[in-house]
Amino acid sequence: xxxxxxxxxxxxxxxxxxxxxxCAALFKAEGAKVAIAARxxxxxxxxxAGLGGVFTHAADLSDEAQALALVDATEAAxxxxxxxxxxxxxxxxxxxxxxxxxxxRAAMDAKYFSYINxxxxxxxxxxxxxxxxxxxxxxxxxxxxxPTHLAGGxxxxxxxxxxxxxxxxxxxxxxxxxxxNPGLTETGxxxxxxxxxAALTGISSDEARARAVARIPMGRMARPEDVADLxxxxxxxxxxxxTGVLVTMDGAASATVx
Numbered sequence: 172x173x174x175x176x177x178x179x180x181x182x183x184x185x186x187x188x189x190x191x192x193x194c195a196a197l198f199k200a201e202g203a204k205v206a207i208a209a210r211x212x213x214x215x216x217x218x219x220a221g222l223g224g225v226f227t228h229a230a231d232l233s234d235e236a237q238a239l240a241l242v243d244a245t246e247a248a249x250x251x252x253x254x255x256x257x258x259x260x261x262x263x264x265x266x267x268x269x270x271x272x273x274x275x276r277a278a279m280d281a282k283y284f285s286y287i288n289x290x291x292x293x294x295x296x297x298x299x300x301x302x303x304x305x306x307x308x309x310x311x312x313x314x315x316x317x318p319t320h321l322a323g324g325x326x327x328x329x330x331x332x333x334x335x336x337x338x339x340x341x342x343x344x345x346x347x348x349x350x351x352n353p354g355l356t357e358t359g360x361x362x363x364x365x366x367x368x369a370a371l372t373g374i375s376s377d378e379a380r381a382r383a384v385a386r387i388p389m390g391r392m393a394r395p396e397d398v399a400d401l402x403x404x405x406x407x408x409x410x411x412x413x414t415g416v417l418v419t420m421d422g423a424a425s426a427t428v429x
Contacts, residue, residue, distance in 0.1 A: 172409065174201055174403060174407035174409055175408040175409065176198060176201040176202060176254075176403065176406070176407055177202030177203065178203070178204065179198075179203045179204070179253040180203070180204045180245070180246075180249045180250050180251060180252050180253045180254070181195075181198045181203045181204065181205050181206070181252070181253065181254040181255075181406070182206045182207075182208065182241075182245050182252050182254070182256070182289075182293075183195045183205065183206070183207050183256045183258060184208045184209075184232060184241075184255075184257050184258055184260075184285070184286075184289055185209060185257070185259030185260065185308075186205075186206075186207025186208060186209060186218065186256075187207060187209035187211070187214040187217070188209075188214060188218065188358075188359065189258070189356075189358035189359060189360060189395055190258050190308055190353065190356060190358060190395045190398045190399065191207070191209075191256070191258035191259065191308070192218055192221075192222075192395065193394075193396045193398065193399035194256050194258060194308075194398070194399040194403070195207050195218070195222060195225060196221075196399070197396070197399045197402075197403050198254075198256075198403060199222055199223070199225060201403060203254070204250070205222070205226070206225060206226040206228065206248070206249060206252075207219070207222075207226070207227055207228075208227070208228050208229070208230055208232065208241050208259065209229065209230075210229060210230070210231055211229065212227075212229045215227040215228075215229055226245065226248050226249055228240075228241050228244050232260065232284075232285040232286075232288055232289055233260070233280040233281060233284050233285050233288070234288070237288075238285075238288035238289045238292070239288075239292050241289065242292050246296075251296070251300060252293060252296075252297075252303070253304065254303070254304045254406045255289065255290070255293055255303075255304070255305045255306070256306045256308065256402055256406065257289065257290070257305070257306070257307045257308060259285045259286070260281045260282045260285035260286070261281060261282060261323065261360045263277070263278070263281070263323075264319040264320050264323065264363070265319060265321075265322060267319075267321060270321065275322045275325065277322070278322035278323045278325065278326045279322075279325075279326050279329070281323075281326070282323060282327060282330065283326040283329050283330055283333075286307060286330055287333065290305060290307075290333075290337070293305070294346060294348070297341075297344075297345075297346045298341050298345070298346050300345075301345040302345045302346070303345070303347070304346070304347045304348075304405070304406045305334075305337075305346070305347070305348045305349070306349055306350075306351065306405055306406050307330055307334050307348070307349070307350045307351070308350075308353065308402065309327050309331060309350045309351065309352050309417070310352055310353060311327075311352045311354045311419065311421050311424075311425065312324035312327045314327075314328070314331075314352065314425070327352075330350070331350060331417055334348050334349065334350040334415070335348075335415045335416075335417065338414045338415030338416075342414055342415070347410075347411075347413065348414060348415065349405045349410075349414060349415070349416055349417075350416070350417040350418070351398060351401055351402060351405070351417075351418050351420060352418065352419045352421070353393055353420045353421065354387070354392075354393065354419075354421025354422060354424050355383055355384075355387065355392040355393065355421070355424075356392055356393040356394070356395060356397075356398060357392050357394055357395065361392070365379045365380050365383060366379075387421070387422040387423070387424045388422060388424065389422035389423060390422075391422070392422075393420055393421075393422065397420065398420060401420060405418070
């Protein structure tokens with residue numbers, strides 16, 4: 172299927188690894204002009220080399236000024252951003268008896284504000300231009316509470332509301348906003364989360380992984396490329412009437428209507 176992404180300017184936050192890197196690779200393969208952002212210059216350089224060369228910008232997106240600088244630098248280098256894919260940031264998983272207000276605050280910075288700080292200036296520019304798409308990679312932790320992911324899950328839930336609310340607010344100005352909620356995915360972040368679950372329950376990481384996979388009806392975790400495939404479709408003109416939705420991708424692990 173031709174997605175019509177050739178020549179589009181795409182910014183992928185968290186684009187140096189995991190789901191973000193898979194998204195960047197797919198958009199580049201579709202002919203888009205791709206920029207990736209992450210905190211660490213070394214990981215960005217390695218990712219860019221693997222992608223055959225893309226624009227990179229190192230930034231801590233929990234900082235509003237750095238997020239704005241990312242948007243400005245990308246548009247100065249590649250032109251107006253047509254598509255934003257947010258995949259940066261993840262809250263540290265913490266056992267509930269170790270949580271304190273500072274952990275909840277840190278989770279909001281790591282996940283919620285690392286998205287909002289980029290969305291806020293960019294969605295206004297997209298609205299002024301009359302077009303644009305924002306795809307937020309969020310996560311099922313905002314819908315299904317986990318004892319070691321309460322703070323991060325709360326940030327995810329806030330992002331879900333922001334996604335649907337912004338979609339409604341900017342629909343008339345030609346901007347679409349959608350969210351993807353992956354379940355367990357073969358990434359380093361999930362591996363770290365399973366270690367936290369293992370420590371809480373007193374089992375090995377291998378056993379925690381086996382139990383987690385056993386709860387997925389499809390019998391495997393998602394691959395980053397699975398999520399990237401959906402992100403590219405949702406960002407494309409083929410999904411031009413899709414906005415304000417949150418798509419669950421968890422291999423049927425959550426048997427719910429919503």
